[in-house]
Amino acid sequence: MGKGKKVAPLKEYPLTGNLEISPGVYLLRFSQNFDFIPGQVVKVGLDDKNPPRIYSLCSGNQEKEAGILFNVKEDGLLTPQLAKLIPGDKILVSEPYGSFLGTPEPAWWIATGTGIAPFYSMFQSGLGENKKLIHGVSYLNQFYFEDELDWAMGENYVRCCSRESSCDTFPGRVTDYISTQESLPDVKYYLCGKALMVVEVRDLLISKGIPYANIMAEIYF
Structure with a gap:
């Protein structure tokens, strides 16, 4: 992070779904209004008391909903709480970033x-x-x-x-x-x-x- 560069605050987004697609593994979806390049990540949190965690976006960049794929870590501070969320609950999400980017080349x-x-x-x-x-x-x-x-x-x-x-x-x-x-x-x-x-x-x-x-x-x- 460059000196003097401010970190953009996380924004609040409403959940639209939270599906357990495999034992202990969830696909969380939320309404989003940002652009991103496939492969980028976001920081996800629930409040300002605990540090957010980083997750790759798991959805197409033309969809109206963004997806996050995560597995529950029983001793984790965030994932057990994420697993309990239902549609309508709110999460905090950063702007997408990262350099692991998809391209059309083979x-x-x-x-x-x-x-x-x-x-x-x-x-x-x-x-x-x-x-x-x-x-x-x-x-x-x-x-x-x-x-x-x-x-x-x-x-x-x-x-x-x-x-x-x-x-x-x-x-x-x-x-x-x-x-x-x-x-x-x-x-x-x-x-x-x-x-x-x-x-x-x-x-x-x-x-x-x-x-x-x-x-x-x-x-x-």
């Missing part, structure tokens, strides 16, 4: 868990063409938005599941899937997930000849 999107949020935003904003989405989770019920993504992306939507199996998922982690690829295309690679996953995938891509400059990452805590 790319691989690699995510684990709720790290799929910015890629779903890009997909919903019309940037799904020429993309390959690889989503890694532990259990089959964690493939958020899978019906929609499978219908639209077909074989370019790869589900990797490490603790359960099915006929249409890769048995293992995203790193296992990438390791099976004999060669990788010369495209941009976007990574979103926990720090360990991002580091492991980045190093694996580099070992397979992908330039560091072609790898963009967003770390989820």
